[in-house]
Amino acid sequence: MHVVVTEYNDNWRQMFREESRKIKRIFVDELIDIHHIGSTSVPGLQAKPIIDIMPVVKDIEKIDSFNEQMAGLGYECMGELGMKGRRYFRKGGDNRTHQVHVFQVDNKEDINRHLAVRDYLRTHSEEVKQYGNLKENLAKQFPNDITAYMDGKDAFVKELERIALRWYRNI
Template sequence: MNVVVTEYSDNWVQNYIEESQQIRSIFGQELVDIHHIGSTSVPGLKAKPIIDIMPVVKDIKQVDSFNEQMRSLGYECMGEFGMSGRRYFRKGGDNRTHQVHVFQADNEEDITRHLAVRDYLRTHSDDTQRYGELKESLARQFPRDIEAYMDGKDTFVKELETKALNWYNVSKDS
């Protein structure tokens, strides 16, 4: 997979809205909520132009019954794909355009982690800028090696998640 990091685009919000509407129609009554997450959900953040979507559902096992409908939208159905309690779908092959991370509503840990990082980056521009610069630098270093790119972000992302969760829990309690 080629690693391309671009400047933030306002089109990403519209791409999320359009795709989330299609996912809503597939998941129907099973859907509790749906969120735009990941770097494309943070205004001003440089990112790989891949829209990350997080549907929250009543029963994660029911999501498997939607695989054929997700395939009809162009998604690969990847199952848990290394994360217990998740259903993961990706679209676009080597030129990925969308990723869908589905969690059950009572999986507060994973849901909160994604929302905390998104909301933290939306309100902490210094960390947003540092993260964007890191991603841009790694993409230049490893333009055809997604694993090396991901490994290069790992320490920063773990520290970011810790800061974001602490911030999120404090701001939620106040």
């Protein structure tokens, strides 16, 4: 997968809204909420242009019954893909455009981690700048190695998650 990090794009919000409407029509009564997460959800943050969507559902086991409908939207159904209690879908193959991370409503740890990082970055511009610069530099250093790119962000992201979660619990 080619690693491309771009400047923030205002169209990402609309892309999230459009795709979330389609997902809502599939998950219907199972859906409790749906969130735009990840770097494209943070105004001003440089990002890989991939829209991350986090539906929160009543029963994660029932999501497997929607795999065919999600495939109809162009998603590859990946199951848990290394994260217990999640259902992961990706769209676009090597030119990925969307990722869907589905969690059951009582999975507060994963849900709060994603929301905490998003909300923390939305209110802390210095960290947005640091994170964006790191991602831009890693993308230049590893343009054809997504694993090296992800490994290069790992320590920063873990520390960001720790700080963001502490902040999130206090707001």
